[in-house]
Amino acid sequence: MTIKEYLENHREEMIDFLTELVAVRSVQGKPNGVYPFGKEPAKALEIMLEKCKESGFTVENVENYVGTADFDDKEPSLAILAHLDVVPEGTGWHSDPYVLKRSGGQLIGRGTCDDKGACVSALFALKALRELNIPLKRGVRLIFGTNEENGSADLAYYRKKRQLPPMVFTPDGQYPVINAEKGMIRVYFSAPCFDDLIIVSEKIINAVPEKCVAVYGANSKFSCTGKSGHASTPEKAENAITKFLEEFTKEFKNPLLCRLAELFPHGETDGKSCGLGFSDDISGKMTCVLSMLNANKVAGLKGGIDIRFPLDRTFDEISGIICKSLENAGFKIDSCEGTEPHITDENSEFVQSLLRVYERVTGDKGYCIAIGGGTYVHEIEGGVAFGAEFPNENGNMHGADEFITEENLLKNAEIMAEAIIEICG
Ligand SMILES: [Zn+2]
Numbered sequence: 001m002t003i004k005e006y007l008e009n010h011r012e013e014m015i016d017f018l019t020e021l022v023a024v025r026s027v028q029g030k031p032n033g034v035y036p037f038g039k040e041p042a043k044a045l046e047i048m049l050e051k052c053k054e055s056g057f058t059v060e061n062v063e064n065y066v067g068t069a070d071f072d073d074k075e076p077s078l079a080i081l082a083h084l085d086v087v088p089e090g091t092g093w094h095s096d097p098y099v100l101k102r103s104g105g106q107l108i109g110r111g112t113c114d115d116k117g118a119c120v121s122a123l124f125a126l127k128a129l130r131e132l133n134i135p136l137k138r139g140v141r142l143i144f145g146t147n148e149e150n151g152s153a154d155l156a157y158y159r160k161k162r163q164l165p166p167m168v169f170t171p172d173g174q175y176p177v178i179n180a181e182k183g184m185i186r187v188y189f190s191a192p193c194f195d196d197l198i199i200v201s202e203k204i205i206n207a208v209p210e211k212c213v214a215v216y217g218a219n220s221k222f223s224c225t226g227k228s229g230h231a232s233t234p235e236k237a238e239n240a241i242t243k244f245l246e247e248f249t250k251e252f253k254n255p256l257l258c259r260l261a262e263l264f265p266h267g268e269t270d271g272k273s274c275g276l277g278f279s280d281d282i283s284g285k286m287t288c289v290l291s292m293l294n295a296n297k298v299a300g301l302k303g304g305i306d307i308r309f310p311l312d313r314t315f316d317e318i319s320g321i322i323c324k325s326l327e328n329a330g331f332k333i334d335s336c337e338g339t340e341p342h343i344t345d346e347n348s349e350f351v352q353s354l355l356r357v358y359e360r361v362t363g364d365k366g367y368c369i370a371i372g373g374g375t376y377v378h379e380i381e382g383g384v385a386f387g388a389e390f391p392n393e394n395g396n397m398h399g400a401d402e403f404i405t406e407e408n409l410l411k412n413a414e415i416m417a418e419a420i421i422e423i424c425g
Pocket of ligand 1: 115
């Protein structure tokens, strides 16, 4: 029997198990005794580890932060890192987000695409190798995290307690292989607010704002609408705050807002007017988004900026430039934090192995991609994202009616099984 046939024979079991995981609303909760992220993420982990154990793998629960399953007792050379926590359901669903709905080849429910589907595929990849008696020379470990959506404190904890295998991929991004991720900076700044002005915009630092409303003078209202989007791809969105600044400062010559409008001209997304505007050959243009602006007499004026910077720059350099520009314009820096860029050599044997497998299983061309967002392996040297979304497919990750197709649930398992053989066989 081939791996593909094995998976086809276990299609119903895979879907049943995904149904069981989706039914747990594993959204981050308050720390509670032995549950660092609340009870629900730990419950999803418990269900997963029970199934792994039942399937004959050696499991470990690292204090409800992370759980692992080892194929055999060999020291693992490869880890597949996926996560069982999910973002809240939000609104707009056409069915219960926590009751898996099977419809026209789609499996709809929160977490199906990000990242419970990949967790199920990883387990069944291992089961296929075990039950088909495919020998492995080197060990492989599945790592299931429970805090990817809220800062990956799970992984940080795990890395303090255990060593990661030398090769790690996460099926929590896209195919073929993501090997480069821009550096990221989040700047929060403030200034005293002048009288009679209230500004309200969304308070999400990593999203391009959709709405910005100001109330001033004797209850006059000024409102701007843009198009929301992820802060790492601002060119696909329209920033309501910069639009507001451009239009509002035409009439109201408040010096502070005028200087902010000069630093962030509407339509500019690379921070050129702040002294940035850098790019590199692999990841392209950097991004710099004024994503938050709120003001009132009591709290003062507060703003936030999301920056994704090129692979050849450093946090110190970029943060120095943006902070100086803001300070020169009269703003105070409240905090400035971030991460360095992440890059794994495209020509490494590990990356080349993954690309070979991708080409063999899908028949499509394998290549490496650079992104502005950060994946689960951003802090892991030599790590890459490998799947689980295919190019030009969109499973409504983090949105309503999130789904994965049955076909891709199985194909992901096949690709993972083949990757394990390629690297550990
Ligand atoms: Zn994810």
